[in-house]
Amino acid sequence: MQPSADGVHVSVCPTKAAKWIDLISVAIDTQILERAQAQKLAGRLMWATQHLFFRIGRAMIKPIFAQKLSKRGDVKPILMDALRWWRNILAKEISETVQWQPLGDCEVRDKLCHIFVDAASTPARLAGVLFINGDIHYFDGPPSAKLMATLQERNDNQIMSLVEIL
Numbered sequence: 001m002q003p004s005a006d007g008v009h010v011s012v013c014p015t016k017a018a019k020w021i022d023l024i025s026v027a028i029d030t031q032i033l034e035r036a037q038a039q040k041l042a043g044r045l046m047w048a049t050q051h052l053f054f055r056i057g058r059a060m061i062k063p064i065f066a067q068k069l070s071k072r073g074d075v076k077p078i079l080m081d082a083l084r085w086w087r088n089i090l091a092k093e094i095s096e097t098v099q100w101q102p103l104g105d106c107e108v109r110d111k112l113c114h115i116f117v118d119a120a121s122t123p124a125r126l127a128g129v130l131f132i133n134g135d136i137h138y139f140d141g142p143p144s145a146k147l148m149a150t151l152q153e154r155n156d157n158q159i160m161s162l163v164e165i166l
Contacts (some may be wrong), residue, residue, distance in 0.1 A: 008114070011095030012048055020044060024087045039066035045086060047118075060085045060161040104153070124148060 002009040023041060027033040031040075042064040049057035063082040067073075075083070100114065113132035121126060127140040147165075 007097050007099040008116075009095060009097045011093065012090060014093065016044070017093070018091045021087055021090050024083050024090075027075060027082050028080065028087065031080070032073045033064075033067050033070075033075050033079065033151075035068045035070060035071040037065055038070070042068070048090075057086075057089070 020041065027037070032099040042061055045057065049061050056101065058159075060082045061081040063076075064086075067075075073100070093095055100108065113130060115128055115130045117126065117128040119151055123142065125140070125142055128138070130139075
């Protein structure tokens with residue numbers, strides 16, 4: 001992410017894209033994508049579906065999420081299409097500039113800040129970037145045990161509680 005006065009420029013890190021392309025290529029070549037691999041790949045690609053490609057990636061991630069229910073890991077035609085699409089799109093190094101929402105001519109514009117947050121579930125970890133008055137602030141670390149005790153424990157490793165509630 002590269003912030004500017006008009007918005008934020010978003011792209012997939014080339015190192016991450018290369019790793020994802022390698023994993024996808026193996027799945028295409030072997031026609032096998034195990035449950036655990038599918039779940040990890042879908043989770044990693046989920047960020048790109050939200051911030052890049054005008055959200056078209058959401059349709060192409062559904063077959064990858066569905067693969068986590070596969071007992072044998074066989075790659076079916078719809079999953080093969082999705083994997084090929086992702087491999088192609090990641091190789092193109094596509095990026096997008098997301099414009100800040102216009103506020104019009106009001107005093108609030110001068111007091112506006114933007115914050116981006118993310119979390120990991122196991123082990124629990126939080127990170128965020130705050131843009132305010134031209135300054136950039138970053139935080140990263142585990143949430144306190146006291147804070148974690150206030151959240152409902154989940155068995156599905158979803159991080160929604162950490163990111164959305166906090």
